[in-house]
Amino acid sequence: MLRQDKDFNDGWSFQLNSQPTTQGWRTVSLPHDWSVEAKFDPCLEGATAYLPGGIGWYQKYFQLKLQPKQRAYLIFDGIYNHASLELNGQNLHYQVFGYSPFYLDITEYLQAENHLLIKVDRSRIADSRWYSGSGIYREVRLLVVNQVHVAPWDNFIFATQACASQASLTQQLQVAGVRPGASLQVRTRLINAAGQVCAETTHQQQSLYNSVNLALQLTVDAPELWGPESPSLYRAITEVLCDGQLSDSFEQQVGIRHLYFDPKQGFYLNHQAYPIKGVCLHHEAGAVGAAVPDGVWLRRLTKLKEAGVNAIRIAHHPASCALLSLCDRLGLLVQDEFFDEWDYPKDKRLNMHDQHGDPLSEGYASYFAEHAQRDLTNALKAHRNHPCVFMWSIGNEIEWTYPRNVQATGFFDASWDGNYFWSQPPNSREKIAQKLTELPQQEQDIGRTAQRLAKWVKDLDQSRPVTANCILPSASYESGYAQALDVIGFSYRQVMYDYGRQHYPSLPIIGNEVLPQWHEWKAASARPHVAGVFLWTGIDYLGEVHQQWPTRSLAAGLLDTAGFTKPTWQMFRSLWQQQPVLALYTRPFDHEQFVHNNQVVSAKDPNAWQQALWIWPQLNQHWNYQDQDIILVEAISNCPELELFVNGSSVGKRQLSQQADRIFRWAVPFSAGELRLEARDEHGNRHTEQLSTSDDARQLALSLELSEDNLVAHLIAQLVDKQGLPVRHQQRRVEFSADNNAHLLGVDNGSASNVEAFTGPTLNTSKGRALAIFKRSTPTQAVQLGAALQGGQLQQLSWPAA
Numbered sequence: 001m002l003r004q005d006k007d008f009n010d011g012w013s014f015q016l017n018s019q020p021t022t023q024g025w026r027t028v029s030l031p032h033d034w035s036v037e038a039k040f041d042p043c044l045e046g047a048t049a050y051l052p053g054g055i056g057w058y059q060k061y062f063q064l065k066l067q068p069k070q071r072a073y074l075i076f077d078g079i080y081n082h083a084s085l086e087l088n089g090q091n092l093h094y095q096v097f098g099y100s101p102f103y104l105d106i107t108e109y110l111q112a113e114n115h116l117l118i119k120v121d122r123s124r125i126a127d128s129r130w131y132s133g134s135g136i137y138r139e140v141r142l143l144v145v146n147q148v149h150v151a152p153w154d155n156f157i158f159a160t161q162a163c164a165s166q167a168s169l170t171q172q173l174q175v176a177g178v179r180p181g182a183s184l185q186v187r188t189r190l191i192n193a194a195g196q197v198c199a200e201t202t203h204q205q206q207s208l209y210n211s212v213n214l215a216l217q218l219t220v221d222a223p224e225l226w227g228p229e230s231p232s233l234y235r236a237i238t239e240v241l242c243d244g245q246l247s248d249s250f251e252q253q254v255g256i257r258h259l260y261f262d263p264k265q266g267f268y269l270n271h272q273a274y275p276i277k278g279v280c281l282h283h284e285a286g287a288v289g290a291a292v293p294d295g296v297w298l299r300r301l302t303k304l305k306e307a308g309v310n311a312i313r314i315a316h317h318p319a320s321c322a323l324l325s326l327c328d329r330l331g332l333l334v335q336d337e338f339f340d341e342w343d344y345p346k347d348k349r350l351n352m353h354d355q356h357g358d359p360l361s362e363g364y365a366s367y368f369a370e371h372a373q374r375d376l377t378n379a380l381k382a383h384r385n386h387p388c389v390f391m392w393s394i395g396n397e398i399e400w401t402y403p404r405n406v407q408a409t410g411f412f413d414a415s416w417d418g419n420y421f422w423s424q425p426p427n428s429r430e431k432i433a434q435k436l437t438e439l440p441q442q443e444q445d446i447g448r449t450a451q452r453l454a455k456w457v458k459d460l461d462q463s464r465p466v467t468a469n470c471i472l473p474s475a476s477y478e479s480g481y482a483q484a485l486d487v488i489g490f491s492y493r494q495v496m497y498d499y500g501r502q503h504y505p506s507l508p509i510i511g512n513e514v515l516p517q518w519h520e521w522k523a524a525s526a527r528p529h530v531a532g533v534f535l536w537t538g539i540d541y542l543g544e545v546h547q548q549w550p551t552r553s554l555a556a557g558l559l560d561t562a563g564f565t566k567p568t569w570q571m572f573r574s575l576w577q578q579q580p581v582l583a584l585y586t587r588p589f590d591h592e593q594f595v596h597n598n599q600v601v602s603a604k605d606p607n608a609w610q611q612a613l614w615i616w617p618q619l620n621q622h623w624n625y626q627d628q629d630i631i632l633v634e635a636i637s638n639c640p641e642l643e644l645f646v647n648g649s650s651v652g653k654r655q656l657s658q659q660a661d662r663i664f665r666w667a668v669p670f671s672a673g674e675l676r677l678e679a680r681d682e683h684g685n686r687h688t689e690q691l692s693t694s695d696d697a698r699q700l701a702l703s704l705e706l707s708e709d710n711l712v713a714h715l716i717a718q719l720v721d722k723q724g725l726p727v728r729h730q731q732r733r734v735e736f737s738a739d740n741n742a743h744l745l746g747v748d749n750g751s752a753s754n755v756e757a758f759t760g761p762t763l764n765t766s767k768g769r770a771l772a773i774f775k776r777s778t779p780t781q782a783v784q785l786g787a788a789l790q791g792g793q794l795q796q797l798s799w800p801a802a
Helices: 294-306 321-330 368-383 403-409 429-438 446-460 473-479 494-503 518-525 567-576
Strands: 004-007 012-016 026-028 054-062 071-076 083-087 090-095 102-105 114-122 140-145 149-162 166-176 183-191 197-206 212-221 234-242 245-254 259-262 266-269 276-281 311-314 333-337 389-396 466-470 487-491 509-514 530-535 582-588 594-597 600-603 630-637 641-646 649-655 663-669 674-680 686-692 699-706 712-720 733-738 743-748 762-764 769-775 783-789 795-799
Touching: 071 149, 090 102, 140 149, 149 234, 149 245, 149 368, 166 183, 166 234, 183 212, 197 212, 276 333, 294 321, 294 712, 311 530, 321 333, 321 368, 368 389, 368 446, 389 446, 389 487, 403 429, 403 473, 429 473, 446 466, 446 473, 466 473, 466 509, 473 487, 473 494, 487 494, 494 509, 494 518, 509 518, 518 530, 518 567, 567 582, 567 630, 582 674, 582 686, 594 663, 600 663, 630 641, 630 674, 641 663, 649 663, 699 783, 699 795, 712 733, 712 783, 733 743, 733 769, 743 762, 769 783
Parallel strands: 266 530, 276 311, 276 530, 311 333, 333 389, 389 466, 466 487, 487 509, 509 530
Antiparallel strands: 004 140, 012 026, 012 054, 054 114, 071 102, 071 140, 083 090, 083 114, 149 166, 166 212, 183 197, 183 234, 234 245, 259 266, 582 630, 594 600, 630 663, 641 649, 641 674, 674 686, 699 712, 712 769, 733 762, 733 783, 743 769, 783 795
């Protein structure tokens, strides 16, 4: 019998208690996040979204009878955090870091009947700067192999050369459990999507040791290269024979691509210039918390791709393998980030260096020295076969925690009165370097730690560049930090793009974290040496809202927490996509920022847009106001000219070339009826967008978005009036329901200030809509889903069987 790779996610019991009790268990399936099941509480920590932590216990009883000389591994993709694992009363492992995968050889601990007990200590409820989730929030697998086998993550296939005519691949693998003197044969076939064998290789040797390291070579003619526009994937099937007997066989997904960063011309993918149009993402997904089904991620990632996004930066810790697999398939480049703090802690509530020092906010820095190499190694080895991963990031804004680096720049001297975001360093390169030699030095040095981390990465993978997100690049260039990097990433430092090119012309630059504003893309796209940007953020995320109750999420995303698109999504779609974009918004006239002369609107400060920050103003998609109120009508488009009509009468044309901030504006006295926008694209094709005055909400319009596997459904309830027009200016309470063939994962309306429990089933709408996410165990049985307005009749929609 060859290897068996099994799902180990069902049949678990859970309880939230300082010590487990006999009667306290309830059945759960993994992945599971207990924090998201709770109510928001203003007495808790805004850093972690006002949701609780605690101590959770998981147990599973299972039988596993191994054949002679077989071995068994449990593979955990992530437990948050401080997880103590026992099998049959014996200690297995203690895992502090909540984002790194790990695996355990459980062979010697197995009995006829097995009891696995896991304690997860998330009592440090402010140990993160954002919502982390709690529990076994990623998948678990059971792997059974023969004595001679390749252990988890010990198979690595990568391209050493790839172009349209030919690709050369190297396969590095380690075969364990080999008897010295045995005849070992390894053969690999590479198979394309059509089932054709495109390359094969065989290696044979006499074993000298119990463990054998091999490097095999494959050549592929006319390869189908992987990229965001065509994410072609191959299957590599490897067989291991010992003394002529097949002992192990496994399959690995492979994507063939060529990566290169040029310090003058930016990023090249498959030998073509390829600007990075990226977004940063945290690991949670609103109503489902950190235990995110594939169907939820797929909906969100697809919407980001529709806006032209081609890359994801996983901030600020390693992604789940499930998310990376989706990015492989969808064609999204991924920058995989390891750590948010190194030797010294950040302040989880206020960012920058630690200013609280209390036990509740103790984070990974306390364990970094002991665990960092193991955790980085596990994450990198588990992720390195994903073609979507194109950069490893060793850290995020680490400079804050080494005070001498902050002080050396001169930014925060009492005598300095500039603005950090928009100013060059007060101190010259020479003065920064001098100060770094004079200022008191901590026991640990940022440059030495960066060099150590980069070496750990390069020891395991030299096929991808190492980067980091530098918040103080002027100091990092001089401290030895930048010298550890293949590509330096800037955090909110567009003003430094030319500085870096001037003073360090051989080190490529990328905007690893930038504001979700047009001015950021303008600055990067005007400079060929800047490889691209990652907007903060792709999706609104829970947490990082210290003392901001009832705000529970940071609303800087292109999508909100419910996965609904926002004006920022339309802005970047208009910049990053070729097809015509036309989006229409309204709001009461903003007299603080603008003036108007009849319909013509002017900004009081014409340059204000160049320093716009994370949060956009509240824009409405309705035409419901008080009669004759002056309304600011705004449009986002990449069409060269727009014309606005109110009840059929034109109120003027606007040209894109005249809108420095790429937002078209009109001042219009409100008159009930229809607001219509017309445009002609560069080919002369006509496009329209309209808003109509609606009456009071009378009922719901239900729509369904289904996952590819038909296991997850997003049910969207939109308020409509008696004529069926969407009602977005009124809010009503909605109750969701399903029959017994599906269960509710969570409800949300996307509002950052919605502190109703995600568990539902009722909530208020926001912008006239609400979302419920359902899951079913089998796709072969139809489900009736429903929603009702408070006091109204149930409206139903069928979730069809596959």
